[in-house]
Structure formats: C-alpha cells, structure tokens
Amino acid sequence: MNLGVLGTAGIAHHSFVPAVAKTDHEVTAIASRSEERANSFATDHGIPQAFGSYEELLESDVDAVYLPLPNALHAEWTKRAADHGLHVLCEKPLAVDAEEAREMGDYCDQQGVTLMEAMMFRYYPRTERMVEAANELGEIRSVDAGFHSSLRRWPAGTRFDPDLGGGCLLDVGVYAIEVARLFLGDPERVVARVADPEETGVETQVSGILAFSGGRTAQIDCSFRLQDAQYCRVEGTDGRLHADRAFSVGTDPSEFELRLPGRQVTESFDSADPYALELERFVEYAETGQRPRTDAREAARTLAVVDGLRKSEEIGEWVKMPE
Numbered sequence: 001m002n003l004g005v006l007g008t009a010g011i012a013h014h015s016f017v018p019a020v021a022k023t024d025h026e027v028t029a030i031a032s033r034s035e036e037r038a039n040s041f042a043t044d045h046g047i048p049q050a051f052g053s054y055e056e057l058l059e060s061d062v063d064a065v066y067l068p069l070p071n072a073l074h075a076e077w078t079k080r081a082a083d084h085g086l087h088v089l090c091e092k093p094l095a096v097d098a099e100e101a102r103e104m105g106d107y108c109d110q111q112g113v114t115l116m117e118a119m120m121f122r123y124y125p126r127t128e129r130m131v132e133a134a135n136e137l138g139e140i141r142s143v144d145a146g147f148h149s150s151l152r153r154w155p156a157g158t159r160f161d162p163d164l165g166g167g168c169l170l171d172v173g174v175y176a177i178e179v180a181r182l183f184l185g186d187p188e189r190v191v192a193r194v195a196d197p198e199e200t201g202v203e204t205q206v207s208g209i210l211a212f213s214g215g216r217t218a219q220i221d222c223s224f225r226l227q228d229a230q231y232c233r234v235e236g237t238d239g240r241l242h243a244d245r246a247f248s249v250g251t252d253p254s255e256f257e258l259r260l261p262g263r264q265v266t267e268s269f270d271s272a273d274p275y276a277l278e279l280e281r282f283v284e285y286a287e288t289g290q291r292p293r294t295d296a297r298e299a300a301r302t303l304a305v306v307d308g309l310r311k312s313e314e315i316g317e318w319v320k321m322p323e
Contacts, residue, residue: 001283004029004062004086006054006077007069008041011091016066017045019275025283027066031057058084064286066118067091070158071165075100082111087286089279091118093174093306094299096165101303105296116282116292117299119178120274121247123281126254127182129267130234130241133258134183137236143183144233145176146221147247155200159224167202169194169306173222175247177305179232180210180218186301187212191318192309197225208309211318249274 003020005012005027020027027047032038035052042050051057054077058065064087067077075095078088088108094117095101108115121127134140149172151159158164159171180187187210195205205223212218232246243256255268285292308319 001025001063001286002028002061004031004057004060004065005047006031006057006065006067006081008032008037009068009091012066012068013041013044015275016068016279017047019273020279021045022273022276023279025279029057029060029062055080058086062086064089064114064282070161071096071170072163074165075104078104078115079107082108082113082115085111085113087114087116087282089116089118089282092299093117093165093170093303094296095303096170097307098300098304101296101300105300108296114282114286114289114292115296116285117294117296118278119174119294119299120278121175121249122178122182122294123278124249124254124274125272125277126243126249126256126267126269129269130232130243130256131182133241133256133267134234134236136239136258136260137234137241138238140183140234140236141216142235143180143218144231144235145179145218145246146229146231147172147175148221148223148226148229150226150228151224154224155198155204160200160202162201168204168222168224169206169309171222171224172247173206173208173220173309174302174306175230176220176222176232177210177302179246180220181302181305183234184210184212184216184218187218187305187308187321189318189320190305190308190312192312194310194313203310203313206309208305208312210305 029049030047031051031054038050065081067090159166189211192208194203208220210218230246234241239260258265312319
C-alpha cells in the first residue's frame with residue numbers, strides 16, 4: 001500500500017514512518033503547511049514526494065493517509081481524505097468528542113473508505129494475550145489504569161492549546177479509559193477531579209472513577225505534571241493481571257504478571273514494533289472491507305467517557321452515561 005502522511009509531527013518522524021519501513025508498504029508522500037518542512041522530512045526518510053499543502057497530497061497517487069495532525073484537525077482532514085476515496089489511519093484520539101467521532105465514522109462509511117483510530121496498543125501481542133488471560137480471573141471487578149507523561153516543553157505545543165484539542169485526557173487519558181472499557185465494557189456513571197494549577201488552559205491532571213453495572217469500578221489517572229508512568233491492573237474474583245509500560249512500550253521487550261491462587265506467572269514478549277503491527281492490520285481492514293477493531297464506533301465510546309468526565313468536573317457530581 002502506498003501511504004501519504006499529513007503533517008510532520010514527532011510521532012510520524014520517530015515512530016510511524018520508521019515502522020512503515022519494516023513492512024512491505026511504503027510512504028510515498030509527505031505534506032506540511034511548510035514546503036521547507038515537508039522537503040526536510042522527505043529527505044530524512046527517503047520519501048519521493050513532498051508537498052507544501054495537505055490538499056496536494058490528497059490529489060497525489062496514494063492509497064491511504066496517516067493523519068497525525070492536532071486533535072482538532074482530525075475530522076476536517078479525515079473527511080477531505082475520504083472525499084478523495086482514501087482510507088484513513090488517524091492518530092488517537094480520533095476526534096475531540098464522541099459526537100464528532102460518530103460523524104467521522106458515518107461520513108467515511110458513506111464514502112466507502114476505511115477509517116481506523118491508531119490506538120496502537122490494541123494491536124500489540126501483550127495486550128491481546130492479556131485479554132485472553134483475563135478469562136482466568138473469574139469475575140473482573142476492577143481496573144486501575146494510568147498514563148502520566150512529564151512533558152519536556154511545558155507548557156508549549158498543541159497539547160496545551162484548547163483550540164487544538166489539547167489536554168491530558170485526550171492525549172494520554174484515552175489509553176486508560178480504553179483499557180478500562182476493554183476489560184469492563186461501557187460505564188454507567190463517571191465522576192472526575194480535573195486540575196490545571198498552572199492555568200495552562202487545558203487539564204493537566206485528571207483522576208476519574210468509572211462505575212459499571214453490578215458494582216464494578218475502574219479508576220483512571222492521567223497527567224502532564226507527574227513523572228512518567230504507565231500501568232494497568234485488572235482485578236478479578238480469582239486473580240489479578242498487572243502490566244507496567246502498559247500502553248507505549250516502544251520496540252522493547254515487554255511482560256505482564258498474572259497472579260492466581262497458588263500460582264504466579266510472568267509472561268514475556270519479544271521486541272515488536274506496535275506501529276508496524278497496527279499498520280498491517282489497517283491494510284488488512286482496508287483491503288477486505290472488515291470493520292477495524294478500533295473503528296469510529298469504538299473511539300466514540302471512549303470519547304463519551306472523556307465527555308462525561310469533563311462534564312462531571314463542570315457540574316461537580318456524578319454523570320450518567322448515555323445508553
């Protein structure tokens with residue numbers, strides 16, 4: 001598959017484009033609002049075509065686009081790509097809220113193209129094995145998940161721009177919400193405490209509780225303020241799963257711990273590039289017409305929780321989730 005990349009974001013430079021080189025697919029075009037940046041990126045990665053506008057790339061000879069633009073631009077450029085008949089692999093979060101995610105999914109369905117959210121940890125072998133291992137836990141009663149990213153450029157960049165969909169909930173909190181939903185389903189109610197003590201204009205620390213049917217719960221935490229940490233713990237009536245570096249493991253080996261009565265097991269996984277694995281599944285979905293594991297409907301469910309947590313902070317009480 002020939003891919004175009006809309007934007008020269010760090011994740012494209014450091015993670016996605018190098019991952020494509022490990023597959024049979026190829027990035028054949030890069031676009032930026034700055035022709036100079038596009039040319040520099042193309043030179044660094046050996047990309048044959050560079051464009052000084054996103055629209056020019058959409059009119060070039062590509063089969064699909066990878067979209068790592070700021071969150072608030074995802075919907076516009078996803079729809080424009082769909083108008084050109086291009087499949088779209090859009091960085092997480094797919095949209096800035098649940099309604100926008102649903103609209104994007106409906107639009108791409110109407111245009112007959114595949115839209116997949118690049119929630120790469122969902123395609124990582126450790127995550128897939130943890131879902132299988134969870135069947136040994138009995139009834140899953142709680143999940144505790146968090147992603148803290150101590151940003152070096154504080155407070156600068158798109159993550160701190162409310163007009164571009166900034167804030168730690170959309171940036172890293174969606175990982176914790178996603179894993180809570182993966183093991184518990186969709187919550188009935190949510191409540192949150194949101195902080196921005198430095199007055200950056202976006203939330204920089206969030207703690208939330210998600211309440212599920214039958215008294216099951218999840219606690220999610222995320223921040224730009226605390227030291228780097230990623231974790232996921234799943235508690236069942238018969239055992240427990242735990243993983244560190246639970247979401248963004250890079251290409252390093254990884255593991256998780258399974259504790260059952262009288263037995264403790266650490267399962268290890270060899271080095272793998274989650275972005276390459278994600279891309280392979282995206283191509284498969286696009287070529288077969290199958291609905292992606294991380295499609296717009298899935299993204300909308302996670303973003304509905306984001307919406308609920310933000311509303312909870314606004315009104316100071318629990319928020320009932322839509323059915």
